[in-house]
Amino acid sequence: MKELSKYNIDIYGLEDKQYDYDMESGDAFFQELDQDLIEHGHFKTHVVLNKSATMIQLNFHTQGIVTLICDRSLEPFEEPIDSNERIILKFGDHNEELTEEIEIINRNTTRINVARYLFDFIALSLPFKKIHPDLRTQEETDDEDETEGILVYSSEDTAETESEGEEKIDPRWEALKKLKGNN
Incomplete structure (x- = not known):
């Protein structure tokens, strides 16, 4: 808990004005939190606190690098993070999100x-797919190939194509149409 105590901001007795805080942390921050997403990293955060009589507005600007495990190759790689986020804390009778x-x-x-806000903002800035930078160009070319697929099903009316005479009807379907007509 010693590591997370660096992220305490005393708000009691603050005047209604703007305050700036600079915070920096590394692996100890991620290890102190109970999570499995990020184990290693280093980041710097600049927090701007605007206090008024009814609320506190916190603006977070975080930059750094975190180490992630590639979903494809299971090799570790460094992913840069850069996020600008905001949270508003309003004063009331109870705690509620x-x-x-x-x-x-x-x-x-x-x-x-x-600390909880910082971790959430860092986690939200990470890519959905954690792909090693060396494999990203390969993935982009794979995605392009998938878009040029073969049309398997179409919801267009097949009667139009039959009347145009471009396609001949399979004789098996003709036999089934005759059976249907006998009912």
Whole structure:
């Protein structure tokens, strides 16, 4: 918990104005949190806190590098992160998360810990597919090949093509149409 205590911001007694905080951390931050997504990394965050009588607005600018495991080759690689995110904390009678960006905190709260927000913003800035940079160009060419596929099914009316006489009807279908007509 010592590592995460660096992310405490005392809000009790702050005047209604803007405050700037710079935070930096590495592997200890990710190891302290109970998560399996990121094990290693290094980042710097600049937090701008705007306090007013009814709310606190926090703007996070995070830059750094995290080590991820490639989904395809299972080799570790470094992924750069650069995120700009915002969270609004409104004062109220209880703690409640209203939306992804707005939370209500008890007006008697004296300190907030922004470590959870930082990790969430870092995790959201990661790519959905964790592909090693050496394999990314290969994946892009694979995706292009898939778009030029063969049409297997079409919802167009087949009666139009039959009347044009371009295609002959399979004799097996003709036999089935005769059976259908006898009912």
